[in-house]
Amino acid sequence: MPMLTQADLQPLNQTFEERTPEEILRWASEVFGTRVAALSAMQMAGSTVCHMISRLKLDIPIVFVDTGVNFQETLETRDRVGREYGLEIVTLMPRQTMEEQTKERGILYLTPEGQKECCHLRKTEPLYTVRGRYDAMIGSLRRADGGRRDRCPFLMVDTELHSVRINPLANMTDEELDAYIAQNEVIVNPLHHQGFSTIGCNRCTTPVLPNEPKRAGRWRHLGPWSVYCGINPNERDEMAALHIDLPQEVIDKLLGRTTDFAI
Numbered sequence: 382m383p384m385l386t387q388a389d390l391q392p393l394n395q396t397f398e399e400r401t402p403e404e405i406l407r408w409a410s411e412v413f414g415t416r417v418a419a420l421s422a423m424q425m426a427g428s429t430v431c432h433m434i435s436r437l438k439l440d441i442p443i444v445f446v447d448t449g450v451n452f453q454e455t456l457e458t459r460d461r462v463g464r465e466y467g468l469e470i471v472t473l474m475p476r477q478t479m480e481e482q483t484k485e486r487g488i489l490y491l492t493p494e495g496q497k498e499c500c501h502l503r504k505t506e507p508l509y510t511v512r513g514r515y516d517a518m519i520g521s522l523r524r525a526d527g528g529r530r531d532r533c534p535f536l537m538v539d540t541e542l543h544s545v546r547i548n549p550l551a552n553m554t555d556e557e558l559d560a561y562i563a564q565n566e567v568i569v570n571p572l573h574h575q576g577f578s579t580i581g582c583n584r585c586t587t588p589v590l591p592n593e594p595k596r597a598g599r600w601r602h603l604g605p606w607s608v609y610c611g612i613n614p615n616e617r618d619e620m621a622a623l624h625i626d627l628p629q630e631v632i633d634k635l636l637g638r639t640t641d642f643a644i
């Protein structure tokens with residue numbers, strides 16, 4: 382199978398610095414057709430991407446990983462986004478309930494090693510069940526979130542999911558995101574109004590104080606705010622070889638070799 386490397390994406394990544402998120406989403410739909418989806422955890426930025434996809438009338442489904450221990454507010458936000466934006470929501474779930482997992486392996490999320498295992502079982506493994514279904518997965522990572530996201534590119538190869546990760550909001554500032562949400566009355570997970578700057582599972586997420594880093598509420602019990610679940614390729618501890626295999630015609634289209642839809 383032909384290979385696509387991170388280096389191949391570099392020219393497009395430079396071009397995308399000057400493009401709007403909407404232009405990048407249109408490009409993704411045009412290039413990948415029915416083989417692109419958007420991954421959303423129903424946080425503020427993810428809801429914004431959903432709103433854009435809906436407003437642009439793009440036929441892109443939304444993939445949501447239900448870990449079985451999400452906040453009720455997150456599940457209700459997912460349902461509202463699907464209903465009010467007219468989007469297809471694909472919900473993926475772990476093989477075991479949290480109760481079954483705990484019975485078999487204990488309370489994993491209390492230790493750094495257990496957290497990695499738990500996030501793998503409840504987040505990344507369910508996502509990998511769609512491996513091979515999509516050549517591209519849209520996300521909502523922003524450099525403004527800091528940490529391991531502070532140099533996040535628009536396009537990344539994801540060697541685990543075997544797809545191209547697309548982050549149309551990569552260079553959107555906090556102020557720009559807030560402005561888009563206010564102007565468009567984007568559906569926002571109500572937990573954001575209760576002090577949660579980022580939102581994950583109910584076992585591992587707390588609100589943050591005004592002077593704390595944004596991710597201070599994630600795995601607070603494990604500290605020191607450097608923990609990630611590994612669902613995004615730039616946040617994994619070990620980066621595998623930076624290439625993925627894709628059909629040649631998809632690579633040619635992606636790199637603008639066979640289409641005039643280059644932006």
Ligand code: SF4
Pocket residue numbers: 448450489490495496497499500501503504581582584585610
């Ligand atoms: S965030 Fe916590 S509960 Fe959720 S999958 Fe990761 S370790 Fe498990």
